[in-house]
Amino acid sequence: MTAVIPQPDIIDPLAELDYPRLRHCTFRELSSDQPMLMIVGREHFEISEEEGTRTALLTVKRYLDGRHTIPEIAKLSGVDEASVRQIVSTLHEAGLLRRETPTEYIPGDVFAAQIDASCEMWARQIGFHHLFADLEHGDLRREVFLGLILETYHYVKSAPKHISTAIAHCRDERLVPLLSEYFVDEWNHAGMLLGSLVQMGVPEEQVRSAHPIIGTWSLVNNLCEIARQDTLSYIACTSLFEARADDFEGGAASMRRAAVAAGFPEDSVDPVIRHMGIDVQAEHASLIGQATRILGDIPGRQAHVVVNNLHDLKHSYDQFHDQIVQYYSDISNYIPRVKVDYFSL
Structure with a gap:
């Protein structure tokens, strides 16, 4: 008989100090004279400058990826080893370093x-993009605000495409009714954004024939690829891109201020705000809870896939907003964007 040696539930809590890795977080700088915020999930920590600089701390943070020892971090960052050890120890005591718990199911x-x-956390990080603050402050061309609504129209119009992809590639029939109901709820919402664009002075036929910018295509294609790869990942993504009740009033007020500023x-x-309200009422941001009640425990390996796909999608939104600013800030670009045909060559 082979002896079975019980495995500890948690790896030695000091082991991660050899190759420290920070939990996924967001840093938010409001101003140079206010504490920097470190946001981890629903928690936030204020980081004040008592010794050293923010630049030094953020440089150390860059190497807290689980691939570098403390001496290596000190050498690469240019921060003395004693200070690096103090930073790592403080983060460890606050529970902010990654600690792996071997588990087959969650x-x-x-x-x-x-x-x-x-x-x-990621949705609010998306909202930190300078596009939104710059629009509210009137620091961007009015065409950038128009572009935000226009590209959002294209994105919302794509919902049947990525939802139907998720249904077609669903590997667990128990989730098909959930996805099908979601499809029915979302298939024709683009008309509401079309109404906003017409009120903003864009002829309806120009909106309908407009061609999305590449950042929008990239975002939609990423959603479709996630839907093909892993159904649970796609359902989890709805928690990122669907409107949340807690953010609705603030988001609506921000949208109105940006419109007036433009x-x-x-x-x-x-x-547009009515569309957000319908999504909030339908509780589309809670689909992941409905899915897990159907599925039960989630395999640990699949959980990692879901999180990585979500993180990639978060950066797709950053790229989407980057390109809205880039394209619609250029005074020479066609708005709405037109397709290029053979006779344009």
Whole structure:
């Protein structure tokens, strides 16, 4: 008979100090004279400058990836080893270093709660993009605000494409009814954004024939690829891109302020806000909870796939917003964007 040696539930809590790795987080700088925020899920920590600089701390953070020892981090960052050890020790005591718990399955409710908390963090990080603050402050051309609504129209119009892809590639029939109901809810919402664009002065036929910018195509194609690869990942993504009740009022007020700053009527964005409200009422951001109640425990290996896909999608949104600023800030670009045909060559 082969003896079975019990494995500890948690690896030695000091082991990660040899190759420290930070939990996934967001750093937020409000101003140079205020503490920097470190956001981890629904928690946030204020980091004040008592010794050293923010630049030094962020440089050390770059190497807290689980691939470098403390002496290596000190050498690469240019921060003395004693200071690096102090930083790592402080992060460890605050529970901010990654600590792996070997597990074959994760309880469904625990998994859903963690995904929801992480998506709340990432959704707000998406909202930190300078596009939104610059629009509210009137620091960008009015065409950039128009472009945001126009590209969002293209994105919302693509919903049947990525939802149907998820249904077609669903490997667990128990999830098909959930996805099918979601498809029915979302298939024709683009018309509301079309209404806003018409109120903003864009002829309807120009909106319908407009060609999305590449950042929008990339975002939509990433969603379709995730839907092909892993159904649970796609459902988890809805927690990231669907409107949340807690953020609705603030998001609506921000949208109206940006419209006015860009020189459009405040009520021109009412159809966009109405679309957000419908999604909130339908509780589409909670689909991951519904899915895990159907599936039960989630295999640990699949959980990692879901999280990585979500993280990639978060950066797709960053790229989407980057390119809206880039394309619609150029005074020479066609708005709405037109297709290039053979006779244009």
